[in-house]
Amino acid sequence: MQALQERILREGKNLGNGILKVDGFINHQVDPGLMDACGRELARRFGGVGATKILTAEISGIAPALMTGLHMGLSVVYARKHKPITMPDQVFLTLSPSHTKGRTVELIVSPEYLGMNERVLIIDDFLATGATILGLVRLARTAGAAVVGIGALIEKTFEGGRQALSSLGVPIEALARIRSMESGTIVFEDQS
């Protein structure tokens, strides 16, 4: 998506070691208009998958998932990383390695909001190694739900997430696909 790629080139910061800082419009400060446009585009791409619910992970998945849900008319469930006191004792829980945090995090969903027969579209800010998204896939399957698509704002294609998810056999879409972040540059897949 042109608007997102341009924004990444203009304001994204390549911090090295594959870390892309987009704190100015996605991850700490959020541009609601850009998120709305991204949500509209993800809704368009996944219009045919028959999703009944959107699943994401807190914290930075919330904005893109919410805007996608707005344009698809679907509820959004965000997996929690800490169980709040309002959640029942019996939950769906999986462990997911976070390589930006350097440790394992919990992903927790209440059975109240993810059930059998749901057709789940997973939306997140980044598709990198795919570890977080695979965690969400495990949660959906444990609940008896089917995963019908995976969407991200930004994919780092050199981290292999798409390959890790390919056996799921569902459409995978990313709005900005980064091929390389070597030597301080940011190169997209559709750049020569």
Place this chain on the structure above:
Amino acid sequence: MQALQERILREGKNLGNGILKVDGFINHQVDPGLMDACGRELARRFGGVGATKILTAEISGIAPALMTGLHMGLSVVYARKHKPITMPDQVFLTLSPSHTKGRTVELIVSPEYLGMNERVLIIDDFLATGATILGLVRLARTAGAAVVGIGALIEKTFEGGRQALSSLGVPIEALARIRSMESGTIVFEDQS
């Protein structure tokens, strides 16, 4: 706001001790259409305050703040509770007691996204004791910004947050104002 009050009555759960569970449409599962309507209404109420930025706290402030920002054409900054590796070493940080967590949490904002001369509208999901919002006020003031309004989806008027914030002299708006949660009931301020 009628739609929000009706949803709280229909799906909210009074768990006792003043804890209102709204995990089915705000805090774990989010209804994007309802959040959009709430954001539109908050944008209408704060249309005249001259805000230049919206400030909230992760996690559950993000959805209402994002939708308010969408309708006001303003960026949203969410205070982090843990400093990510993408944030500079020098940050604005304050401590805020969380009575649902029973401990103190950090609220952290990068100076990159909150500066002097900003006119900050604070948006959160709940206005209860006002502790989190007062933490956001301290962050804004430390940055040299002015707070120009405070908005919440749900106010628990019996917890005194409005009084705690009144000395700020800014408009305070909440879309559903709960007067009492005694004996398992939920009574709004505008109910007789």
